[in-house]
Amino acid sequence: MSIESIGIKGGVNLVGGVPTTMGDPGTSFGQYTIGAGGTLTATLYEDWTATAATSNNGTAKLVANGHTVDLTLAQGSHGWTVSNQGNRSDVTITGSAQNDTLIGGAGRDSLNGGAGDDTLTGGDGADSFDCNSGYDTITDLGKGGDALHVSGGHVKAFLAADWNPDSESNSDGEVMLIANNHNVNLSGGNIYGEAVEGTAGWTITNAGG
Numbered sequence: 001m002s003i004e005s006i007g008i009k010g011g012v013n014l015v016g017g018v019p020t021t022m023g024d025p026g027t028s029f030g031q032y033t034i035g036a037g038g039t040l041t042a043t044l045y046e047d048w049t050a051t052a053a054t055s056n057n058g059t060a061k062l063v064a065n066g067h068t069v070d071l072t073l074a075q076g077s078h079g080w081t082v083s084n085q086g087n088r089s090d091v092t093i094t095g096s097a098q099n100d101t102l103i104g105g106a107g108r109d110s111l112n113g114g115a116g117d118d119t120l121t122g123g124d125g126a127d128s129f130d131c132n133s134g135y136d137t138i139t140d141l142g143k144g145g146d147a148l149h150v151s152g153g154h155v156k157a158f159l160a161a162d163w164n165p166d167s168e169s170n171s172d173g174e175v176m177l178i179a180n181n182h183n184v185n186l187s188g189g190n191i192y193g194e195a196v197e198g199t200a201g202w203t204i205t206n207a208g209g
């Protein structure tokens with residue numbers, strides 16, 4: 001990975017690929033160890049996959065800048081904030097096992113928080129939200145015609161537009177949709193005769209949630 005900028009405070013160590021020039025977009029990076037009280041802020045110039053050599057016990061913020069980020073193997077007790085806001089490229093962002101905040105851009109993003117209680121925001125574009133465990137929150141479901149895939153866990157999704165999911169969406173977890181004065185129609189589509197597959201319950205409310 002290369003970065004444009006990095007903010008380092010106490011407790012941060014860089015493991016491998018330590019830059020010799022701060023702020024050089026061409027500087028290659030390896031993995032990070034962010035200690036308690038440490039802060040990492042970085043803008044990606046390449047796709048980046050964390051290995052188990054990366055851990056976060058402090059604060060970690062990545063600007064995806066149109067690149068895929070995979071934090072599945074990241075260690076440590078703290079989650080990550082990853083944002084592609086302001087970028088039109090489609091990206092896939094996969095969170096860590098902790099509580100992450102993942103934010104898409106204007107493209108068709110795929111956001112998967114992984115374990116933990118994650119907060120997902122797709123932005124514009126037909127985004128795909130994948131939720132599999134924990135208590136995840138989606139802040140803008142429906143904006144751009146999104147798909148929701150719930151393989152487990154609990155999801156609370158706030159609608160940002162009318163949502164009429166097709167058969168791409170499914171749930172085997174518990175989903176609460178906060179209509180937020182938008183229309184929801186789960187009956188359209190046609191695979192297996194229903195729009196939204198899944199065995200677990202859906203709760204739809206126009207209350208504040």
Ligand SMILES: [Ca+2]
Pocket residue numbers: 079095096097098099100113114115116117118
């Ligand atoms: Ca997570």
Ligand SMILES: [Ca+2]
Pocket residue numbers: 104105106107108109122123124125126127
């Ligand atoms: Ca998006």
